[in-house]
Amino acid sequence: MLGITGLPDAVSDVLALVRMRGEFVCANECSPPWSLSFGGPAGHFHIVERGSAWIGREGTEALRLEAGDLVMLPLGSGHTLGSDPTLPPLPIEVAVDQAARRGSVYRLGGGGEPETHLVCGRFSFAGVLAPKLLEILPQLIRLSGQPGRAPDWLKLTTDYLIDEIRGPRPGSASMVSHLLDLLFIQALRQWAAHSPKALGWLSGLGDRQIGQALSAMHQAPSRAWTVDDLARLAGMSRSAFAVRFTDIVGVTPLKYLAIWRLDLAADHLRAGNKGIAEIAEIVGYGSESSLTRAFKAQFKTTPAAFRRGEAVLRSSD
Numbered sequence: 001m002l003g004i005t006g007l008p009d010a011v012s013d014v015l016a017l018v019r020m021r022g023e024f025v026c027a028n029e030c031s032p033p034w035s036l037s038f039g040g041p042a043g044h045f046h047i048v049e050r051g052s053a054w055i056g057r058e059g060t061e062a063l064r065l066e067a068g069d070l071v072m073l074p075l076g077s078g079h080t081l082g083s084d085p086t087l088p089p090l091p092i093e094v095a096v097d098q099a100a101r102r103g104s105v106y107r108l109g110g111g112g113e114p115e116t117h118l119v120c121g122r123f124s125f126a127g128v129l130a131p132k133l134l135e136i137l138p139q140l141i142r143l144s145g146q147p148g149r150a151p152d153w154l155k156l157t158t159d160y161l162i163d164e165i166r167g168p169r170p171g172s173a174s175m176v177s178h179l180l181d182l183l184f185i186q187a188l189r190q191w192a193a194h195s196p197k198a199l200g201w202l203s204g205l206g207d208r209q210i211g212q213a214l215s216a217m218h219q220a221p222s223r224a225w226t227v228d229d230l231a232r233l234a235g236m237s238r239s240a241f242a243v244r245f246t247d248i249v250g251v252t253p254l255k256y257l258a259i260w261r262l263d264l265a266a267d268h269l270r271a272g273n274k275g276i277a278e279i280a281e282i283v284g285y286g287s288e289s290s291l292t293r294a295f296k297a298q299f300k301t302t303p304a305a306f307r308r309g310e311a312v313l314r315s316s317d
Contacts, residue, residue, distance in 0.1 A: 013218040014205060015185060017267050019127035022180045026096070027105040027165050028118045034109030035082030037089035042122045043074040045183070046081060047158050048145070051116030054085040057139065068145020070154060072187055074125075074137045083109070083116065092120075104165055119162055123180065128266040136202055141191045153186050201256070204249040209234040213245065213253065221261050222284035227253050257284075262298045265291060269307045276303050 023042060027049075038044050046055070048069045056062035057077055062085035065071060073079060080089045099106040109115075125133065144150055145158070161179045164172045192202055204210045213230040230253050231241035245253050261283040268279045280291035288303075295303050 013215070014129060014133075014201070017127045017129035017263060018125055018133050019130070020181055020184050021124050021126050022177050023122045023124060025104075025119065025121035025165060025176055025180070027162070028120055029105060029107050030083070030116045030118065031107075031109035032083035032112040032114075032116075033087055034116075035080060035084065035087035035089040036092045036095055036108070037078065037080050038073075038092050039078045040076030042124050043072065043076050044079070045070065045072045045121050045123065045180075047119040047162070049117040049119060049158075049162055051114055053081055053083065053116050053118065055140075056080045056085050063142065065142075066144075066146060068150060068155060068158070070143045070145065070158060070183065070187065072141045072184070073139060074141070074184075075134060075139050077139045079140075081118075081120075104168060119158070119165055121180065123184075128263055128270060132201070137188075138191070141187050143187060143190060151186070151190060157182055157186065201249050204245070207248055209236060209241075210245055210248055213241070214249075214256070217253075217257050217260055221257070221264055222282060224284075225254070225257055258294070259298070261285070262295055265295060265303065266299070266306065269303055272307065276307075279303070 030051075030053075046053075046065070048065045048067050050067055052067065053065045054062045055065055055071060057073075057079045062080075063071075082089060095108055096106055099108050101107070143154055145154055157179060161176065161183070164175050164179065192206060201214075204214055213234045216230065216233050217225060227242055228238050230245075231238045234241050236244065242253065245256075249256055251259070265279050265283045265285075268274050268282065269276075274282070276291065277288040280286070280288050283291070285291040285294065292302055292304075295301075295306075299306070
């Protein structure tokens, strides 16, 4: 994929196969005492528009959230959100069902002061690369909205999102969906940039030299790439490139290429608008039978069975 600058964008290539899907978004005006519980398996996000709140997960210490903060729980782990971490929570489904409502704004809690205003949402991932992303994401991503600590994009994006939810207009559903995509991508970037651990292929996407090679493979998966070709694109010697790529991404360059080709094949199969032989050609396999052998070796199922919905992808790695 080419970014708006005309340069290859490997991160966008990968995220195109993840496909975050917002399922429910609402604004909540909560007056103390209040406490809500959220269960899985869907992911959740919360934006503190005004006031403060405590978020807690089993086995961890509760965190205090302040106005402007964004928290995402992409793995669908159960959690609580409330004015006091010691309060027994009410399931969010019950609370919403009982709440007074004005449009997409829900009034919750016991009527005390000060109020906390939140935007809360539920989301899931639908793309074929979603399982790979979920393997490396943390249970919770928190971005501070405090002055001097918040990235510039956070307030801008959340303000737009809050405005669309509190004052829906024609096209708001589409606008909210795009803003959620933006929030997720930016939060992912921010987290990955400050993560203390190696993140495999995600770390590779953020590395300037290795990212060049990844982008090239994404752009032309059917090309008969060699390690020498990729090293030249990265501006490195063959040996240095091979070592650096494997250290960062976790697999060799040609193994990554094979995995990427099969992930693309799975995405085309899921879309259902191309024949298996055509997909084999697009992703760099000479024939339907070659793709079938590689696909079965990687995912323990055939392309035809996966297309029919008879199997889910389970990597052999």
